């Protein structure tokens with residue numbers, strides 16, 4: 001049977017990838033139901049954008065939170081549950097969500113969590129990927145959309161897009177060109193998952209016809 005997935009997007013700031021996903025879901029009729037956008041920061045710009053799409057927003061503030069990582073993640077789970085999002089029907093997109101998830105959370109939503117990273121993984125995981133690429137001197141960088149496993153930026157890869165690194169490129173300029181690619185790559189990955197066009201085999205993502 002066909003299950004229409006429920007989409008939750010986790011953000012911390014600007015939300016331009018969230019915007020690209022919500023726009024594509026609407027304009028390209030991607031078969032998924034955007035249910036809630038959750039931010040760990042009340043000031044995240046993306047919250048206002050989500051509301052413009054008529055998507056519910058929730059804040060699970062991380063600043064000053066006393067508990068451990070898993071205790072924080074359980075608060076996220078409570079929000080997901082409140083919106084009827086379960087490990088069987090969910091897609092959780094991390095879109096500039098600046099927190100590492102606990103292994104317990106990742107296990108619960110195995111193969112249901114996507115992340116976007118501004119480099120061609122496995123090169124330059126972690127923070128400041130664009131700066132790492134410039135400093136290293138690579139001629140191409142880009143972005144990667146992948147499933148989240150319990151490493152940092154290590155999960156099965158769904159979509160990658162390349163960007164040429166120019167002579168005398170700056171971190172700012174490269175970041176901007178990569179971001180434009182991110183805004184296409186992330187909705188594409190969401191579409192592939194929503195339309196059940198992919199299967200995860202070990203750390204490989206296979207495309208189904």
Ligand code: GRF
Nearest residue numbers: 014015016017096116117118
């Ligand atoms: C993007 O560069 C993304 O690759 C990284 O964080 C940034 C988020 O930007 N993970 P935005 O909030 O989607 O505009």
